[in-house]
Amino acid sequence: MALxxxxxxxxxxxxxxxxxxVxxxxxxxxxxxxxxxxIVLLAYLLGQRSLGLARQDRMRIFLRAGADVGATLFFLTALRQMPLANVTAILQTAPLTITLAGAVFLGDPVGWRRWLAILVGFAGVMMIVQPGTEGFSFFSLYALIAVCFVTLRDYVTRGLSEDTSSMxxxxxxxxxxxxxxxxxxxxEVWQPVTGANLRYLAISITxxxxxxxxxxxxxxxxxLSxxxxxxxxxxxxALVLGYFTFGDFPGPLTLFGAFTVVAMGIYTIYREGQLARAPASD
Known part of the structure; x- marks a missing residue:
């Protein structure tokens, strides 16, 4: 996962x-x-010789693809205008928004600990976005919209059957x-991709x-937990690449907000893992 x-x-x-x-x-x-x-070649090398798409999953796959399109376009729009670490930090709120969406829209039981983690996590987001200050970027909203699409995408994914291949x-x-x-x-007016841009494109694809x-x-x-x-x-x-590639490094408030989001996200995942193991233990 780290790789x-x-x-x-x-x-x-x-x-x-x-x-x-470009x-x-x-x-x-x-x-x-x-x-x-x-991806097609990789699926073949992993032994997948058929499409591997269950009939009952087709509508979910269509909806998931739409959500992924929205997440990609909004995320990359924000990425083009904002520091890499800032956009990445906002995207780390996804586990919190998934838990929140489950509680609000699906009636999933959420205890006070996870509610508190969600509130503290969103406070961390406000430290990153910094609304009403000179450090505020309108494109932070694009990153937050991308998080909403990621939340939808991941919830749709939960309902896919095991007959549908991940690849x-x-x-x-x-x-x-x-x-x-x-x-x-x-x-758009297309531009030739040569020299350094061609190398970066190859790096991106790989x-x-x-x-x-x-x-x-x-x-x-x-x-999973x-x-x-x-x-x-x-x-x-993102912090390392942002600094050495673009010369960007977040300020203290943004860093504190980012690590707050990470801490609350990790706690939420840990807590959900505990609750999932409890029935099996009983």
Whole structure:
């Protein structure tokens, strides 16, 4: 999981560099074409010889792909305008929003400890976003919208049957993002991708395919409550890459807010793992 998060963050940094010189949708489209082909090849190498899509999951897959398109476009829009670490830190609120959505919309039981963790976590988000101050960026709202799409995507994923392959889900999502980016790129003036940008594009494609591979491999063998906290290692990578690649480093308030979000997210995952194990123990 830590390797998967490192690869995803390396991909984000590479894409952020490319988008400074190459049009937005063109960048996403080019990455998407090669990523989709890479996922298909990876699925084949892992032994998947059929589509692996259960009939009862088709509507959920369609909805999940739509949510992934929204999450990708809003996240990358925010990433293009904001420091890498800030956007990554906001995205770390996803476990909190998933728990909140489950309580509000699905009636999942949430005790006072997790409610408190959610409230403290969102206070951490306010420290990162800093509304009403000079440090506020309007694109922070784009990152928060991306979190909403991630929440929808992950809740839809929970309802998928075991008959649907994880690589099929990843491939359909990559294809959906690619098609939408291709449509968007029709309104742009395409630019040649040469030199350093070509190398960064190759890094991005390799990293995101590797990220999918490590993520799927982890989900196959790891207990969710144990491996999920390792998702937060992406923030460490974002801090390092943001500093050495773009010269960005968050201020003390943003850092404190980021680590508050991480701490509350890890506690929420830990608490849910405890509650899940309790019935089995009884």
């Amino acid at each position: 998967s998060m490192a690869a995803f963050t390396i991909n984000d940094a590479a894409i952020k560099v490319i988008m400074t010189q 049009p937005f949708y063109q960048t996403i489209f080019l990455r998407g074409v090669f990523t989709t082909l890479g 099929t889900v990843a491939g359909i999502n990559a294809l959906a993002v690619t098609l939408c980016a291709g449509i968007g790129s029709m309104g 990293a995101i395919i590797g990220a999918y591979y490590f993520s799927v491999a982890t989900m196959r063998v790891g207990e 144990f491996v999920s906290p390792f998702r937060y290692t992406s923030l460490v990578w």
